[in-house]
Amino acid sequence: MSPRVMRAMASPVLSHLDPEFLGLMDDLRAGLARVFCAPAGSLALAISGTGTSGMEAAVANLVQRGTRVLAIVSGYFGDRLAEMCARYGADVRRLDVEWGRAVDPDDVRKALETSAADIVCVVHAETSTGVLNPVEAVARIAHEGGALVVVDAVTSLGGMPLDVAGWDLDAVYSCSQKGLGAPSGLAPVCFAPRALAKRVTCRSFYFDLSLLEDYWVRRKYHHTMSSSLVYALAEAVAMVEEEGLAARWARHEGNHRAFVDGATRLGLSMLVPEAARLWTLNTVRVPAGVDDAAVRRHLLQRFNIEIGAGLGPLAGQIFRIGLMGHGSTPAHVALCLAALGDALGRGPHA
Ligand SMILES: Cc1ncc(COP(=O)(O)O)c(C=O)c1O
Numbered sequence: 143m144s145p146r147v148m149r150a151m152a153s154p155v156l157s158h159l160d161p162e163f164l165g166l167m168d169d170l171r172a173g174l175a176r177v178f179c180a181p182a183g184s185l186a187l188a189i190s191g192t193g194t195s196g197m198e199a200a201v202a203n204l205v206q207r208g209t210r211v212l213a214i215v216s217g218y219f220g221d222r223l224a225e226m227c228a229r230y231g232a233d234v235r236r237l238d239v240e241w242g243r244a245v246d247p248d249d250v251r252k253a254l255e256t257s258a259a260d261i262v263c264v265v266h267a268e269t270s271t272g273v274l275n276p277v278e279a280v281a282r283i284a285h286e287g288g289a290l291v292v293v294d295a296v297t298s299l300g301g302m303p304l305d306v307a308g309w310d311l312d313a314v315y316s317c318s319q320k321g322l323g324a325p326s327g328l329a330p331v332c333f334a335p336r337a338l339a340k341r342v343t344c345r346s347f348y349f350d351l352s353l354l355e356d357y358w359v360r361r362k363y364h365h366t367m368s369s370s371l372v373y374a375l376a377e378a379v380a381m382v383e384e385e386g387l388a389a390r391w392a393r394h395e396g397n398h399r400a401f402v403d404g405a406t407r408l409g410l411s412m413l414v415p416e417a418a419r420l421w422t423l424n425t426v427r428v429p430a431g432v433d434d435a436a437v438r439r440h441l442l443q444r445f446n447i448e449i450g451a452g453l454g455p456l457a458g459q460i461f462r463i464g465l466m467g468h469g470s471t472p473a474h475v476a477l478c479l480a481a482l483g484d485a486l487g488r489g490p491h492a
Contacts, residue, residue: 143374144468147324150377156369163369164361166376171358173379177300177322177387178314178332181307185338187358188318188328188375189349190367193296196315196329197226199349200292203333204261204313206342207231212259212289214245214280218270218453219294223263230345235259241455242271242425244418247279254287261290266304267297270453272414272425272462274302278309285310290337296320299330300382301394301422301466312337318371321394321422323467324378327371378467394421397470401463404479408488413460422466425452427459429486434458437485445481 156163167187175186189195201223205211211232213224216239228234237253239245250262262284266277281291290312298304299314300321306314313333319326333341333351344350348365357364382390398421402412405426413425428434434451438461441447450462463478482488 143323143325144378144381146381147374147377147468150373151325151370153370153373158365158367158369159361159363160369163372166369166372167358167367170372170376170379173376173383174330175332177379177382178330179305179307179387180332181334183335183338184306184332185351185355186330186332187354188330188372189315189354190327190365190371191329192319192326193315193317193329194222195349196296196317196331197223197294198346199329199331199351199354200313200315201226201230202344202346202349203341203351204290204292204337205230205232206345208233209261209342210257210259211235212237212250212253212262214239214250214262214264214275216243216245216271216273216275217241217265217268219268219296220263220265223265223292223294227261227263232261242273242413243415244273244275245280247276247283250280251283254283254289258287259284259289261292263292263294265294265296267295267302267420267422269297269423269462271456272412272420272423272460274298274418274420277311281310281312290340297420297422297466300390301470302420303391306332306334310334318375318378320464321466322375322378322382323469324374325371327368328375330375391421394466394470397421397465397472397475398424400472401465401475401479404475405482408479408483408486410482413456422464422470424463424465425456425460426463428452428461432486434461437461437482440485441481444484445477447478447481449478
């Protein structure tokens, strides 16, 4: 997090219905709509909770018993989304994709030709594998069959191109703590007009979009929102807008490419083919014979750098290295590469 966001969090707390706070919520709603590139008539706001609460808000307001869902599962978070739809009573069909690869839009088309769906769910940036899924193409195919598309943008918003209006996405959720660079605790969501029109009776009180709209738009109490988290997210969104979306995406791309170049020079290889790589989350193969936990421990203890382990079928096989938000800088790339080289005995200091 940037010092600016941390300072914003330290501002005096306001009550959840204080007129000044409500004004800040209005500004945040408008800022989030711009960062999502939302079409006119959308509802963008922040759910109180982490990214998973954004996922649950999208599902709880669009899925009811018997809703036919085609869930594209190409990693841990696609699986979570499929499970959440099932818990809300959906008839879920999975389109499983090899971990480390992006979904092929033709496979989505074939799956929908075999059996229609009301909703297609897809994770844009799959954090467990480092893969970018082609959500624009998926949305086009979903709409041809009359389905809505629900998109997990937890690891893309603020770090990689995402265009809700241009790509015609219906319901998109994210988190505060990744590309936007705020602390965790709020989940930006964006419901475009088609999704707003197809809302179901929400079985969750806390995630009921109509009640949330009553609070955010009509100032009616729903829950006691944390002003400290709103200060932080509003400041983070202001910083995104000052930098400009295109410049911010270019910064993430440049630092990602510099990281991949350096990792390649260290003799490391990436899990994901170049065209489908995330700029926010780099997945590097653990070299044969290397104990991945020992490397991660070395980075944390010697260099204060925390990287992620592989999940599920990729456990022990990859390192997951985040470069996002305020943390996506050339200095962090250089430090991380030097630390990796040190841990692996391959760097200039080895
Ligand atoms: C793609 C994706 N979806 C959903 C989540 C869940 O977010 P949270 O841990 O903030 O609840 C994560 C968390 O890393 C994620 O990477």
